[in-house]
Amino acid sequence: MRLLPFDPLLALTRLIGIALAISGILLLIPVQRQPFTTANGLILVDGLSCLALGTAGLLVVAAPVHARRIGQLFALGVAIVSGHLGGLALGLLLVCFLSEHIWNRLAGIGLASGYLLIGWFASSWRLPFSGDGLNSVSFLLLLTGAALASGALDLPSDQPVTLDPLVALAGFAALLRLFSVGPWNLGWQLATLLVGVALALSAAWRAVNALEPSSAEEWIQRSIGGLILAATGCASPAGVVAAGLLLWHVSLRRLAQPAAGTNAWAGWLLAGAVPGSLGFVALWSVSAAAMTAGVAALAMGVWAAALLLMLAAGRQITGSGRWRSTTGALVGLALGLLAPILTRWMLRPLSDHLQGGLTPYGAIEPWGWAGLLALNAASRTTATAPGLALLGLMIVIGALAWVLSRWRKWI
Amino acid sequence: MSDLLGAIGQAWPRLLCYPGGVSAALAALLLARLRGVRLIDPPSANRLIDLILPLGAISLLPLPLATTFPYSLDLPTALTLLIWPGLRRAATERHSAHQLSVYLPLVLGGIALSSATATFDLGGLLRWPAEPTRQATLLLGAAAWIVAVPRIAPPSPDAAMVCSGLGLMLIGTLPLIAALNATPLADSAPAWLIAALAVCIATGALIGAGRLPEWAVQLLAGLALVSAGVAAVEMR
Structure with missing residues (x-):
């Protein structure tokens, strides 16, 4: 009793x-x-x-x-x-x-x-x-x-x-x-990048092939872990910011538990497939950090892993909406849109305090309210994630398409 | 915030006229006709999002003569928006993982494009590099990218898939515009003619690539990867 x-x-x-x-x-x-x-x-x-x-x-x-x-x-x-x-x-x-x-x-x-x-x-x-x-x-x-x-x-x-x-x-x-x-030497950086990308790609592939949602979720968590290692291997302020964003993303997925059942829109938001959501911003930031570090092949490899992760998470969308997954998806969207503020306030201390061991090859900076920018060592833009700007445009395009469809009686 | 709202407010020529809106709809219809598709199905209410994402990506492409928009897309974001209809379909219809091999040439082409330009910024694809190795990498990357499109977005009456194919082809067109701008032709021809010529070449390559055997597509993608490796070593 x-x-x-x-x-x-x-x-x-x-x-x-x-x-x-x-x-x-x-x-x-x-x-x-x-x-x-x-x-x-x-x-x-x-x-x-x-x-x-x-x-x-x-x-x-x-x-x-x-x-x-x-x-x-x-x-x-x-x-x-x-x-x-x-x-x-x-x-x-x-x-x-x-x-x-x-x-x-x-x-x-x-x-x-x-x-x-x-x-x-x-x-x-x-x-x-x-x-x-x-x-x-x-x-x-x-x-x-x-x-x-x-x-x-x-x-x-x-x-x-x-x-x-x-x-x-x-x-x-x-x-x-x-x-x-x-500071790390170049060999250590490369080893961490390679181990991270290899783990991310292979675990993402296993996640796509998984039959059960719970098994797919386990592989997704491992793949995100690989991406965190890859971001750390960039050894730059951009890399550590990306690692921080990924840790938030993985925490949100664990809290929302999409594998236990979710409706489609919340599942895709939690998968990181929607630009502007926390998942998308986190996955983008690793790829951008690798690009600013000057390893284009690994940056694209990271994005291939990210696309596989989106697909794996999308394949496991089952059941009906639960308050945990719905709330988690909405929180993820809000955090993704607020990424410029969060990066400045919550992740800037992370990169600033580890500065002594980091290289200057890449930084992720707020892009006004619009989203995030990745800058290389020469402060040139190498990647852009216009979260709020893109969402605004998509709403306008969606409204236009809706009006046109109603006018033509397609809908 | 006012900058952002102002930019979105001034984006209407892109959304309504060019490169999105009317011009994108006409180009999609034309491309579908050239690929043998007679009728395009209008989008249903629950599939409207499939059309909006690729259409949004096309509207933000840095094509010549388009009005300036301060918040441009980069390669990963544009790629995700453009392949969204295929990604959603592969997820809901639970395609086997081995069917994803059609995306490999696109990824390898993307590696070559980003290695040659050293950036994910799509505007970088319009800058013709000075070094011959990077020039070759850019062109091989564009070729691998374009020949991958017919397998990713096969001829289909689905409006979203047609827009997806169009957008991917237009990204592959950007390095061709850069290459044509570096020829003596650019001194005499207006910018719109150069762009139109590049689009014609890309369309021809896209239609021809549908008949290419699988090994030829993989070979081209492999060459693009090797070239990207050589360019990366040279840049060091």
Whole structure:
């Protein structure tokens, strides 16, 4: 017999998740100009901390309830606000070891040992002063850990196991945090780009071939994970902004759960097939970041993966509208149209605070109210996403076509 | 915000006359006739969106003599809008993944186009590059792009598919306009004649490509990819 009229664990997890998501947003206010550090630099709160905390909160609200989730959240919080490499490594290890899937422990070992090795070789264990400890072995361990955390091991299997969203987030955050340590060399960037695009394309292909909506959704999440790796591999302000937008997109998909049933328009909005929606803006930003980094072939490869993702999500549109998917689609449209403001206010601190490790090859800037622009190192426009402008024009064209159709009695 | 509203308000010549509106409708009818389609089905109410998206993309293409519009499209956005009818159909009719191979030459052509111009901006396709390798890449990319269109948008009475094919062909026309503008012909001929000539060449290539064997299309796309690789290495 239940003593309480509700599940206390579910309520507690959701309460912590919502509190964390709100804290992630509120913490952006004091860190807009510069990161907040205290306890002699042991605690560091910057744009990446805010993004990771906010996203972790949203992900845990949507994830299946389990007591270990609270432990994972705590460990991720420790890792992401730690200004000490030991704290960062310990937090990442705990997030992965508390996961249900034993294979995620491999990812944890990779991520933690990567940072411990950097600390071992560096003159200081403090994050901002450990740049001299960066080495290729550490990088490879971190990249392997991040790829394993995003479900790369499932690619050879027919049915993927359920992706642990907090482990995947820990992998992305660990890789992005490497920019706080120091700049990457070209080989590391290329390796991350290639691994990311390969994972995105192969998982998107599997998603298109999947028969069950739930299975397709698992592959879609992995493919978006690959795109986040590719965006990180661009090692530019545009790349980290794209990674942030993709994290929001994947969180929204997890919250809206389109695989459980959705009506057609909401399904297509959540698929990212509609220009102006959050999904479209996020997918476009990765492709634009790759283009501004000067790798046109990979940029087009990223867009091919994006088109496959749209198709895979579109194929799984079934059932009738549910309030979760409908609300999620509307929120996604609103966030996509407000992308210029959100990019300036919520993602600018992310790129500004990681600036020390980033190259100047590409930035994503607000295009007034109209949408987003991608600029290359010479500040020339290389890609444009006119979300609000395009929506306005489409409404005008739609109205004209409707009037014409009524006049000709086609409709 | 006033800039945005002003730009949308001033976009009516593009939406009503050229390159969208009347001119797009006439061009779509003509292209369909040339491809052997006699009658075009009018759009039904629930399929109006299929027509609006490619029509919107055509209206915003940076074609010569079109009125200026500050918020232009880039290649990925235009591609998504133009292939929307095919994408929606493939999703709702649950086409097998192997049927998607028809899009491969288009993607490889897109790689060549963006490698040659080093941008996704569609306006970049109208700038003729100085280096011979990039010139060859641009032309091969345009050729691969155009020959992919008959398989993506086969002759059909569906108005949305006709507009989709027209829009994709017009993107492939942009590098041809750039190439013709670099010839001595551009000194004597007006801009509209150059554009018309490029559209005629692209239309001929599109109709001819429908009869090309599959291996020839794949070979052309492969050549475009190799050329893009060489151009990328040279640009480094």
